[in-house]
Amino acid sequence: TRSTRPQRLLAAVQKNATRGDPRSVVKAIDEFCRYTEWAMNVGDEKGCILDSVVSEVNPATVLELGTYCGYSTVRIATLLPPDAKLITLEFNPDFAVIARQVIAWAGQEEKVHLVEGSSGDLIPKMKEQFGVKSFDLVFLDHWKDRYLPDAKLMEAGSVLLADNVICPGSPDYLDYVRNSPKYRSQYFKSHLEYTKVEDGLEKSVFLG
Numbered sequence: 001t002r003s004t005r006p007q008r009l010l011a012a013v014q015k016n017a018t019r020g021d022p023r024s025v026v027k028a029i030d031e032f033c034r035y036t037e038w039a040m041n042v043g044d045e046k047g048c049i050l051d052s053v054v055s056e057v058n059p060a061t062v063l064e065l066g067t068y069c070g071y072s073t074v075r076i077a078t079l080l081p082p083d084a085k086l087i088t089l090e091f092n093p094d095f096a097v098i099a100r101q102v103i104a105w106a107g108q109e110e111k112v113h114l115v116e117g118s119s120g121d122l123i124p125k126m127k128e129q130f131g132v133k134s135f136d137l138v139f140l141d142h143w144k145d146r147y148l149p150d151a152k153l154m155e156a157g158s159v160l161l162a163d164n165v166i167c168p169g170s171p172d173y174l175d176y177v178r179n180s181p182k183y184r185s186q187y188f189k190s191h192l193e194y195t196k197v198e199d200g201l202e203k204s205v206f207l208g
């Protein structure tokens, strides 16, 4: 049967990236998605904004919602100190299988804990299951209609960084974080990965 897009993306990583070199994995995925087959990774342009926010927050604990193929997982993990923890949630087992191999190829397994399941179920269990009361940084890049309900599950002090607030868009989430006194929100204008369409990231600092 025909391969899936994540399988073709992984094959491109294994063919073109150097094992243990996370930057070469990021580059291989970006080249594959730009010149061969588009895929919904945060991409190189928005990825640089993601990198700058991760470096600024310098988090000890990170939660990523929506692993997909592990592109942003690798970008974030590469910037974390050895004792930092990145928990990434993915409910599609086929995507999880691919992401684990991309993360391994990049040599980032030690810092990454990929948990299979849905954010709505897992976030309430974070404390008891992983001993993490709150995260220093949360990267939201999963189904756009889950951003707001999941943000409300996590109001325990952290910086939220959301992908795609313009395209495909998450209007209810954007309205909430921009108008709630609990957040100081900031928009980073960019483009939808590998295209000229406008998109951006929204960084929202929880004020308590």
Ligand SMILES: O=C(NC/C=C/[C@H]1O[C@@H](n2cnc3cncnc32)[C@H](O)[C@@H]1O)c1cc([N+](=O)[O-])cc(O)c1O
Binding pocket: 040, 041, 042, 065, 066, 067, 068, 069, 089, 090, 091, 092, 095, 117, 118, 119, 120, 141, 142, 143, 144, 146, 163, 164, 167, 168, 192, 193
């Ligand atoms: O739709 C987009 N992203 C949805 C991402 C979805 C990914 O997160 C997982 N997931 C979903 N809810 C989950 C809940 N819990 C765990 N994993 C979950 C899905 O299994 C998938 O791996 C998207 C679309 C475009 N686009 O141009 O169309 C561009 C982008 O950058 C995007 O991120």
Ligand SMILES: [Mg+2]
Binding pocket: 040, 041, 042, 141, 163, 164
């Ligand atoms: Mg996205």
